Amino acid sequence: MDLHAVYGGRRQGGIGPSRVTPNVLLFSDPLTGHKHGYFDGWGDDDCYHYAGEGQLGDQKMTQGNLSILNHRQDGRALRLFRGVSSGVCEYLGEFTLATHPGWYLTDAPETGNGPVRSVIMFRLSPVTAQVPADLHLPYTPPSTLVVDKIDVEQQNTERSLVDPAREPYEAERRESTLVRGYVEHLRLLGHTVCRQRITPAGELKPLFTDVFDETADVLIEAKGTVTREAIRMAVGQLLDYRRHLAPGVGLAILLPSRPRQDLIDFCAGLGIATVWPKGETYVTEGASTSVA
Structure with a gap:
């Protein structure tokens, strides 16, 4: 059966609001989505998390995305299919936009490994669809803040989550080597x-x-270069992390060599220490708290 001939909806793209039937046809191809850094699939909230349309630039709540948002007031049902709109698809059932919230934003690269942009993710609540026993999303947005301790040897990075298809940057490899050396130094001092x-x-x-x-109560961000851009990025990351942690946590930036004095002063003015290796030990400047 030609789905579009019977129910309408455009043949291109993942979202097809119909002009001839009260439906919005949605097509989900998780394998394609994974290549772009985001995931369609079931979450542990029993909702189907569905990425909006728009492959270039920040996604906007217009056109097909707006038809999902307004489907109730427009009197349309959301019909979800697994597959692409131009091929053979599996019907998953009828859905409605969930509440509190019905959608949220996340980050993903543009098509073709372009720059990172903002992506709309809709939470679709099943009306006739059956929630599978196995959940497919690696993460589901929590309703409250969650902070876990993990082994320092784990190589997870935020950039790999945003764009899992890309190769690691050389800067990340340098950061990883720098972190391993500093962690060994701290452990030899008896720190946890x-x-x-x-x-x-x-x-x-x-x-x-x-x-x-944990011993010194200091949060450390590593950068593989001493450029102003890298240090500015480290400052932003540390300030972003600290607001989710216990008050009073010290901050430090680990660098491969001594940065320019102006950058040391910039960090010190924010209460952030700069740390770099020198011979068999490490030098610290601008510390507002104890850093090894």
């Missing part, structure tokens, strides 16, 4: 170290800190 996985309420993808020195 870990990483934190921070998942803010409503966020799909967790944040991963580089190192947390």
